[in-house]
Amino acid sequence: xxxxxxxxxxxxxxxxxxxxxxxxxxxxxxxxxxxxxxxxxxxxxxxxxxxxxxxxxxxxxxxxxxxxxxxxxxxxxxxxxxxxxxxxxxxxxxxxxxxxxxxxxxxxxxxxxxxxxxxxxxxxxxxxxxxxxxxxxxxxxxxxxxxxxxxxxxxxxxxxxxxxxxxxxxxxxxxxxxxxxxxxxxxxxxxxxxxxxxxxxxxxxxxxxxxxxxxxxxxxxxxxxxxxxxxxxxxxxxxxxxxxxxxxxxxxxxxxxxxxxxxxxxxxxxxxxxxxxxxxxxxxxxxxxxxxxxxxxxxxxxxxxxxxxxxxxxxxxxxxxxxxxxxxxxxxxxxxxxxxxxxxxxxxxxxxxxxxxxxxxxxxxxxxxxxxxxxxxxxxxxxxxxxxxxxxxxxxxxxxxxxxxxxxxxxxxxxxxxxxxxxxxxxxxxxxxxxxxxxxxxxxxxxxxxxxxxxxxxxxxxxxxxxxxxxxxxxxxxxxxxxxxxxxxxxxxxxxxxxxxxxxxxxxxxxxxxxxxxxxxxxxxxxxxxxxxxx
Amino acid sequence: xxxxxxxxxxxxxxxxxxxxxxxxxxxxxxxxxxxxxxxxxxxxxxxxxxxxxxxxxxxxxxxxxxxxxxxxxxxxxxxxxxxxxxxxxxxxxxxxxxxxxxxxxxxxxxxxxxxxxxxxxxxxxxxxxxxxxxxxxxxxxxxxxxxxxxxxxxxxxxxxxxxxxxxxxxxxxxxxxxxxxxxxxxxxxxxxxxxxxxxxxxxxxxxxxxxxxxxxxxxxxxxxxxxxxxxxxxxxxxxxxxxxxxxxxxxxxxxxxxxxxxxxxxxxxxxxxxxxxxxxxxxx
Numbered sequence: 074x075x076x077x078x079x080x081x082x083x084x085x086x087x088x089x090x091x092x093x094x095x096x097x098x099x100x101x102x103x104x105x106x107x108x109x110x111x112x113x114x115x116x117x118x119x120x121x122x123x124x125x126x127x128x129x130x131x132x133x134x135x136x137x138x139x140x141x142x143x144x145x146x147x148x149x150x151x152x153x154x155x156x157x158x159x160x161x162x163x164x165x166x167x168x169x170x171x172x173x174x175x176x177x178x179x180x181x182x183x184x185x186x187x188x189x190x191x192x193x194x195x196x197x198x199x200x201x202x203x204x205x206x207x208x209x210x211x212x213x214x215x216x217x218x219x220x221x222x223x224x225x226x227x228x229x230x231x232x233x234x235x236x237x238x239x240x241x242x243x244x245x246x247x248x249x250x251x252x253x254x255x256x257x258x259x260x261x262x263x264x265x266x267x268x269x270x271x272x273x274x275x276x277x278x279x280x281x282x283x284x285x286x287x288x289x290x291x292x293x294x295x296x297x298x299x300x301x302x303x304x305x306x307x308x309x310x311x312x313x314x315x316x317x318x319x320x321x322x323x324x325x326x327x328x329x330x331x332x333x334x335x336x337x338x339x340x341x342x343x344x345x346x347x348x349x350x351x352x353x354x355x356x357x358x359x360x361x362x363x364x365x366x367x368x369x370x371x372x373x374x375x376x377x378x379x380x381x382x383x384x385x386x387x388x389x390x391x392x393x394x395x396x397x398x399x400x401x402x403x404x405x406x407x408x409x410x411x412x413x414x415x416x417x418x419x420x421x422x423x424x425x426x427x428x429x430x431x432x433x434x435x436x437x438x439x440x441x442x443x444x445x446x447x448x449x450x451x452x453x454x455x456x457x458x459x460x461x462x463x464x465x466x467x468x469x470x471x472x473x474x475x476x477x478x479x480x481x482x483x484x485x486x487x488x489x490x491x492x493x494x495x496x497x498x499x500x501x502x503x504x505x506x507x508x509x510x511x512x513x514x515x516x517x518x519x520x521x522x523x524x525x526x527x528x529x530x531x532x533x534x535x536x537x538x539x540x541x542x543x544x545x546x547x548x549x550x551x552x553x554x555x556x557x558x559x560x561x562x563x564x565x566x567x568x569x570x571x572x573x574x575x576x577x578x579x580x581x582x583x584x585x586x587x588x589x590x591x592x593x594x595x596x597x598x599x600x601x602x603x604x605x606x607x608x
Numbered sequence: 609x610x611x612x613x614x615x616x617x618x619x620x621x622x623x624x625x626x627x628x629x630x631x632x633x634x635x636x637x638x639x640x641x642x643x644x645x646x647x648x649x650x651x652x653x654x655x656x657x658x659x660x661x662x663x664x665x666x667x668x669x670x671x672x673x674x675x676x677x678x679x680x681x682x683x684x685x686x687x688x689x690x691x692x693x694x695x696x697x698x699x700x701x702x703x704x705x706x707x708x709x710x711x712x713x714x715x716x717x718x719x720x721x722x723x724x725x726x727x728x729x730x731x732x733x734x735x736x737x738x739x740x741x742x743x744x745x746x747x748x749x750x751x752x753x754x755x756x757x758x759x760x761x762x763x764x765x766x767x768x769x770x771x772x773x774x775x776x777x778x779x780x781x782x783x784x785x786x787x788x789x790x791x792x793x794x795x796x797x798x799x800x801x802x803x804x805x806x807x808x809x810x811x812x813x814x815x816x817x818x819x820x821x822x823x824x825x826x827x828x829x830x831x832x833x834x835x836x837x838x839x840x841x842x843x844x845x846x847x848x849x850x851x852x853x854x855x856x857x858x859x860x861x862x863x864x865x866x867x868x869x870x871x872x873x874x875x876x877x878x879x880x881x882x883x884x885x886x887x888x889x890x891x892x
Contacts, residue, residue: 134758204728207873211702423807433828433830433834435835436834436836437833438833441883510830543830543831543834545830581830582792582828582830588791588888589791589883590827590884591791591792591793591865591884593881593882594884594885596883597888
């Protein structure tokens with residue numbers, strides 16, 4: 074994101090949020106022009122050498138070459154733009170899929186192109202000074218960056234090898250060329266290679282990357298963004314903003330995400346103008362598709378369970394709309410439904426859960442609560458309980474590898490002057506002996522009663538069972554899912570937090586907003602909830 | 609049982625003149641009964657369910673008729689309720705029969721009318737089995753159970769409470785009654801039940817619980833200290849020693865559902881996990 078800023082025209086430098094906050098449409102064109110300009114420059118250096126065949130670099134047509142030069146990107150990018158415009162007119166999701174698939178290749182190469190450009194620019198600045206000192210020749214400065222850039226790239230490639238498998242191959246080549254140490258020779262050699270890559274690049278873009286490529290190349294917890302670079306034109310900015318917030322960890326956990334998602338849906342419905350040729354419900358469901366595809370990378374990454382529930386229910390509501398009514402009526406109806414859902418599932422549900430848990434805490438002699446990381450519901454429970462009970466003590470276990478969110482919990486609890494103890498996951502053995510009850514949050518409950526929670530929660534449940542203390546899980550009924558199994562290693566679309574499931578025999582009770590329920594009664598809650606929504 | 613009968617009689621008395629007054633009277637009667645020293649869990653749940661059942665009169669009848677007719681409805685429904693309960697024990701006995709084979713060794717704890725009736729029924733159908741009964745201190749109620757069993761010709765042995773671990777290896781099945789069945793699927797029964805259940809689980813012996821549906825209680829205890837005091841102690845004890853309950857021996861304990869195999873009730877045979885749902889159905 075930062076690199077993009079370096080290339081583009083001066084943007085408001087003081088905006089801390091990513092460029093995604095700024096409307097997307099002018100940017101791609103800017104980049105496009107800029108890339109074209111740079112491509113022209115490179116072309117002008119040595120047109121003849123472009124035809125010479127350099128020593129072969131063992132590149133598969135599938136793997137992304139290291140120097141994804143902008144020249145090659147321009148053509149598919151233009152294609153992509155051309156694709157998008159008729160796609161928008163048709164508005165069918167299939168077209169979009171194709172366009173997005175191609176664009177993923179684009180994204181990769183653009184990113185690499187930008188990296189290379191940035192380096193080249195940097196080196197150009199430094200090399201200019203050197204070149205001025207050394208030769209003062211007009212040609213040398215362009216050659217110098219060309220040489221130094223690959224050399225530096227070779228070094229930088231080392232940490233990035235998982236992403237670009239062809240880079241080691243290139244690195245080898247550059248290493249051998251570097252051994253010579255003569256300024257001009259290496260420059261020429263590397264330039265030859267770079268031009269060859271350019272020609273290879275053209276071949277590469279015709280092939281779509283397969284899903285397998287994604288899974289092996291990208292680790293389960295991704296670091297880079299997939300939402301922004303080539304968004305289709307028919308995605309509402311509210312969804313993109315949501316994606317950006319998740320990207321920048323402004324939304325932590327399912328609860329905040331759900332609330333934000335509600336707001337996004339309301340914005341979408343409000344701004345929505347239905348197509349003239351279709352009835353309202355059909356047209357809105359058609360146009361909802363690309364938004365969701367954008368967020369979930371065309372279904373490659375599933376939505377987190379609770380969000381999936383919400384989307385499914387929303388689609389159901391749309392389906393049941395009475396199309397004979399006025400459009401504004403329908404819109405208000407949908408908006409009201411979303412607002413009601415937010416109210417029931419957040420304000421009321423949390424109150425109910427807090428009440429039930431406190432009634433359980435009342436009967437305990439020593440209220441020493443052990444909890445994991447930060448769940449907003451658990452925080453509410455503890456804050457409300459502290460008003461009623463004096464002898465509350467909270468033990469917070471945290472995961473330092475995953476954002477240490479327990480620290481925020483610690484701060485908020487300390488502000489309420491609740492005595493707390495904080496430890497990392499390796500101190501669980503000590504802390505569990507001090508506590509008398511374990512209180513966990515969750516992101517979903519499966520059909521069998523298994524609890525889907527942050528990675529590390531099952532350790533608390535297991536140790537609690539070993540020392541015979543009860544485990545309570547605060548679960549909202551909207552997070553109950555009709556699934557039996559979860560693919561835990563796949564990362565979900567909006568939340569990147571690592572997830573695991575806790576077996577149902579480790580959990581003493583699920584505190585839901587309907588009543589306190591044993592985990593084995595999860596299907597009963599599902600049934601009750603679905604019936605409720607039907608009404 | 610007697611408690612409910614007395615309540616129906618109460619309903620018959622012409623004291624209240626509105627439906628609300630009637631319900632108030634009934635709840636007062638409930639409170640009165642709670643104040644006796646009898647098994648509180650059963651009384652409470654039974655009364656609660658009775659109240660709900662009898663108040664479930666259809667709307668039409670409520671609106672149209674005068675109060676006398678409404679009261680008659682209440683009494684009628686009360687009687688229906690009682691009849692159902694009277695039958696529940698025999699239903700449970702019938703359900704339990706397939707579990708008893710000949711030459712089986714059964715272990716039971718303390719004195720439970722339901723278990724007694726089920727065992728007698730099985731004996732009446734010709735099964736030959738041996739029953740071990742724990743003494744169940746402090747009130748020695750196991751002795752009463754053993755006498756009644758012997759009277760009907762069943763081979764019985766009275767054992768010490770502490771001898772359960774010793775005898776468990778030769779036992780085939782363990783049977784308990786219950787004073788209350790909780791939402792978790794666990795039970796509240798005479799003190800000592802938990803120990804026997806844990807021992808049975810450790811040696812892989814099946815544990816069956818017999819309870820009528822009126823004993824279902826809408827509570828969710830997490831552990832022993834989480835069970836409400838009104839189930840553990842007699843009312844008189846609670847009143848006199850409100851603060852110094854630590855010295856008092858509880859009369860009952862809570863057995864969590866993981867130590868129970870099946871619950872045999874007049875609504876059917878359930879696993880502990882399913883009891884919670886049945887309970888909710890009852891109470892709605």
